[in-house]
Amino acid sequence: MEPVSAKAVWQLWSAVRERGPLVQCITNYVAMDISANVLLAAGASPAMAHALDEVEDFVGISSALLVNMGTLSADWVAAMKLAAGRAAAKGTPWVLDPVGCGATPYRTAACLAMLRLRPAVVRGNASEILALAGAAGNVKGVDSTASSHEALDAAKAVAKANGCVVAVSGATDLITDGERVIGVSNGVELLTLITAAGCSVTALIGAFLAVAPEGAVMEATAAALAVFGLAGEKGLAAAPRKGPGSLRVGLLDYLHLMGEGDVLSGVNVRELEA
Amino acid sequence: MEPVSAKAVWQLWSAVRERGPLVQCITNYVAMDISANVLLAAGASPAMAHALDEVEDFVGISSALLVNMGTLSADWVAAMKLAAGRAAAKGTPWVLDPVGCGATPYRTAACLAMLRLRPAVVRGNASEILALAGAAGNVKGVDSTASSHEALDAAKAVAKANGCVVAVSGATDLITDGERVIGVSNGVELLTLITAAGCSVTALIGAFLAVAPEGAVMEATAAALAVFGLAGEKGLAAAPRKGPGSLRVGLLDYLHLMGEGDVLSGVNVRELEA
Amino acid sequence: MEPVSAKAVWQLWSAVRERGPLVQCITNYVAMDISANVLLAAGASPAMAHALDEVEDFVGISSALLVNMGTLSADWVAAMKLAAGRAAAKGTPWVLDPVGCGATPYRTAACLAMLRLRPAVVRGNASEILALAGAAGNVKGVDSTASSHEALDAAKAVAKANGCVVAVSGATDLITDGERVIGVSNGVELLTLITAAGCSVTALIGAFLAVAPEGAVMEATAAALAVFGLAGEKGLAAAPRKGPGSLRVGLLDYLHLMGEGDVLSGVNVRELEA
Numbered sequence: 001m002e003p004v005s006a007k008a009v010w011q012l013w014s015a016v017r018e019r020g021p022l023v024q025c026i027t028n029y030v031a032m033d034i035s036a037n038v039l040l041a042a043g044a045s046p047a048m049a050h051a052l053d054e055v056e057d058f059v060g061i062s063s064a065l066l067v068n069m070g071t072l073s074a075d076w077v078a079a080m081k082l083a084a085g086r087a088a089a090k091g092t093p094w095v096l097d098p099v100g101c102g103a104t105p106y107r108t109a110a111c112l113a114m115l116r117l118r119p120a121v122v123r124g125n126a127s128e129i130l131a132l133a134g135a136a137g138n139v140k141g142v143d144s145t146a147s148s149h150e151a152l153d154a155a156k157a158v159a160k161a162n163g164c165v166v167a168v169s170g171a172t173d174l175i176t177d178g179e180r181v182i183g184v185s186n187g188v189e190l191l192t193l194i195t196a197a198g199c200s201v202t203a204l205i206g207a208f209l210a211v212a213p214e215g216a217v218m219e220a221t222a223a224a225l226a227v228f229g230l231a232g233e234k235g236l237a238a239a240p241r242k243g244p245g246s247l248r249v250g251l252l253d254y255l256h257l258m259g260e261g262d263v264l265s266g267v268n269v270r271e272l273e274a
Numbered sequence: 275m276e277p278v279s280a281k282a283v284w285q286l287w288s289a290v291r292e293r294g295p296l297v298q299c300i301t302n303y304v305a306m307d308i309s310a311n312v313l314l315a316a317g318a319s320p321a322m323a324h325a326l327d328e329v330e331d332f333v334g335i336s337s338a339l340l341v342n343m344g345t346l347s348a349d350w351v352a353a354m355k356l357a358a359g360r361a362a363a364k365g366t367p368w369v370l371d372p373v374g375c376g377a378t379p380y381r382t383a384a385c386l387a388m389l390r391l392r393p394a395v396v397r398g399n400a401s402e403i404l405a406l407a408g409a410a411g412n413v414k415g416v417d418s419t420a421s422s423h424e425a426l427d428a429a430k431a432v433a434k435a436n437g438c439v440v441a442v443s444g445a446t447d448l449i450t451d452g453e454r455v456i457g458v459s460n461g462v463e464l465l466t467l468i469t470a471a472g473c474s475v476t477a478l479i480g481a482f483l484a485v486a487p488e489g490a491v492m493e494a495t496a497a498a499l500a501v502f503g504l505a506g507e508k509g510l511a512a513a514p515r516k517g518p519g520s521l522r523v524g525l526l527d528y529l530h531l532m533g534e535g536d537v538l539s540g541v542n543v544r545e546l547e548a
Numbered sequence: 549m550e551p552v553s554a555k556a557v558w559q560l561w562s563a564v565r566e567r568g569p570l571v572q573c574i575t576n577y578v579a580m581d582i583s584a585n586v587l588l589a590a591g592a593s594p595a596m597a598h599a600l601d602e603v604e605d606f607v608g609i610s611s612a613l614l615v616n617m618g619t620l621s622a623d624w625v626a627a628m629k630l631a632a633g634r635a636a637a638k639g640t641p642w643v644l645d646p647v648g649c650g651a652t653p654y655r656t657a658a659c660l661a662m663l664r665l666r667p668a669v670v671r672g673n674a675s676e677i678l679a680l681a682g683a684a685g686n687v688k689g690v691d692s693t694a695s696s697h698e699a700l701d702a703a704k705a706v707a708k709a710n711g712c713v714v715a716v717s718g719a720t721d722l723i724t725d726g727e728r729v730i731g732v733s734n735g736v737e738l739l740t741l742i743t744a745a746g747c748s749v750t751a752l753i754g755a756f757l758a759v760a761p762e763g764a765v766m767e768a769t770a771a772a773l774a775v776f777g778l779a780g781e782k783g784l785a786a787a788p789r790k791g792p793g794s795l796r797v798g799l800l801d802y803l804h805l806m807g808e809g810d811v812l813s814g815v816n817v818r819e820l821e822a
Contacts (some may be wrong), residue, residue: 257517307743314792323651
């Protein structure tokens with residue numbers, strides 16, 4: 001595959017739709033509904049399972065794992081660790097969404113503990129990635145107060161130190177493995193007014209990782225962000241009212257309805273640094 | 275009432291709308307929002323309560339109980355057992371949704387333990403019912419990989435062995451008490467891309483059981499499935515875009531807006547075996 | 549500011565949109581999605597956090613706190629108490645939504661325990677407020693069976709005894725501090741068919757409290773109720789189908805799209821007793 005082209009995005013998405021990979025999600029209560037609906041609309045299959053008694057077994061039948069730190073509690077963190085450990089052992093790609101990292105010491109410590117369990121991808125907003133890097137993240141709840149570009153050095157540092165890919169969401173999403181940087185400029189500002197939109201795109205990254213060829217983690221991550229952002233663009237363009245309620249409906253519709261032509265003409269991905 | 279006619283469906287639904295039965299739901303996190311909204315739109319009243327300290331008291335004021343095994347954990351299973359036991363003792367009908375049965379040993383065991391507590395109705399997809407019957411269910415997460423007809427013998431076996439009605443969702447929903455079989459052919463394929471749509475129809479079965487006359491468990495189950503499926507048909511037909519976001523909006527609208535004429539002309543229920 | 553005028557409502561809402569206050573929500577599972585979306589659409593910032601290990605730290609960075617008793621369990625009640633205690637100590641306004649108060653002894657006791665921790669505002673339906681006042685609340689699940697006016701005396705009693713403002717939702721919302729009464733007549737009946745709509749307006753009250761000037765708790769509460777109700781009116785008026793699915797979409801759209809003209813011409817607030 002050619003890296004970071006619209007064509008590569010389409011190839012990866014086609015594979016998601018053909019194979020319908022099962023993505024196990026240990027995610028926050030707010031994100032569950034939209035994340036499951038995003039996965040279904042895009043052609044994947046969600047499984048929400050977090051019980052200590054079965055998380056490892058669920059990893060055994062899943063093609064990817066999402067761990068999202070949104071609505072933490074002690075039991076859930078234990079389940080997250082079990083699941084991520086099993087995924088790493090089995091070679092199943094897993095994605096970390098460090099929601100609200102930096103907001104409280106407990107949360108930051110929990111995110112760092114998960115980072116040590118070797119996720120394939122970490123996706124967060126600029127503040128979360130800055131906090132994760134130990135930089136002075138000015139985190140206000142779970143929304144970002146910094147731009148993605150301000151967090152690029154932090155993202156590179158986290159990626160290098162942990163051997164993973166880091167994606168920073170923003171007007172332009174930045175994806176890096178510590179060396180290369182891919183930029184994705186799809187999406188609309190109004191998506192930030194839909195709760196857990198970011199969480200749901202992290203789940204979608206899991207679906208793309210599940211079908212990605214060896215060595216294409218950055219491309220798969222960029223593809224998921226591009227497809228999601230493009231569905232937001234089309235959903236907003238088609239909405240008679242430009243509000244977040246209509247956008248959410250349109251987002252889910254277009255994740256299901258978009259085809260090759262939409263992706264080839266609408267996806268905006270490019271290599272920024274190599 | 276005449277069994278399994280569109281007229282009987284309308285009579286039962288009218289009773290739901292007149293009485294607004296309180297349906298206690300111990301259900302999974304993903305299903306809570308859509309299940310509560312489905313119950314409200316259809317004329318019933320939801321109560322989501324699962325605390326060990328109050329589940330039994332809630333059964334005391336409810337007209338039906340739903341137990342859904344989606345996002346299990348040890349505490350919740352304990353509450354489910356307490357609630358189902360109280361419902362059985364009090365003569366309150368309760369419905370079991372064995373989500374993901376067969377996916378993990380823990381989940382299968384929990385579903386079987388609930389089945390022993392005498393639900394009035396069990397509703398699942400073909401894989402779940404096959405797993406529940408001890409057959410070789412090929413369960414992929416919580417979505418079915420078998421058709422409803424492939425699970426009919428399993429459904430009959432579960433129904434007979436447990437003295438309950440079993441409903442298997444599919445292109446045609448099949449409802450059986452082990453002898454009779456009712457088929458419901460309402461609904462649209464796209465409903466499978468709305469997360470927890472199946473869970474929410476199980477909650478709706480609870481509402482119909484709450485108002486059903488003695489001995490009409492199969493008819494009430496069929497009526498709930500038919501009304502739900504018909505609302506999906508109308509929601510999709512009226513949607514300018516045929517996507518899952520628009521379908522969810524339309525489903526809820528038509529559960530509220532449909533009337534006698536819609537039901538009499540649109541419901542597709544029939545006796546298949548007697 | 550002039551109390552209870554449409555102009556005052558607009559001033560308060562403008563402050564919410566300018567400052568984007570962080571509202572920490574310890575709320576029920578059913579309400580999380582819609583509450584977060586309502587806060588975002590209206591210009592505030594939600595944070596859902598309930599872990600015992602971090603609730604107090606979250607209060608430290610939040611401008612208001614919501615405690616909603618919907619899907620109680622022992623752990624959560626402990627976290628609610630910690631958070632409310634910290635808010636009271638820090639002078640952060642917090643709002644109590646006593647969902648289903650009166651339905652079970654456990655729930656009623658938990659609501660009363662929270663009431664003692666000095667919320668700035670309590671918002672419930674008539675049955676909940678009657679139960680909270682120790683009056684004979686005929687609570688059917690979490691929906692009200694009494695009108696707001698029937699609960700006015702109970703609301704005044706709770707307000708006086710606890711030094712707080714009490715809001716009773718209904719066709720006309722009533723807000724009282726035990727002496728004054730403000731009435732808000734925005735909203736549409738169909739909002740009662742959207743699950744957790746009431747819970748989400750309680751969250752919105754938190755956002756308005758966060759920006760309200762000293763001594764304007766009643767006005768801020770009325771403003772939140774008016775803005776929410778008006779968005780419901782506009783959402784329903786604009787909907788091609790008058791169903792709860794469409795209304796929810798329209799509600800979120802108009803919370804984002806309404807401007808000064810809409811508020812000044814559409815808000816219906818007035819002093820009823822002084």
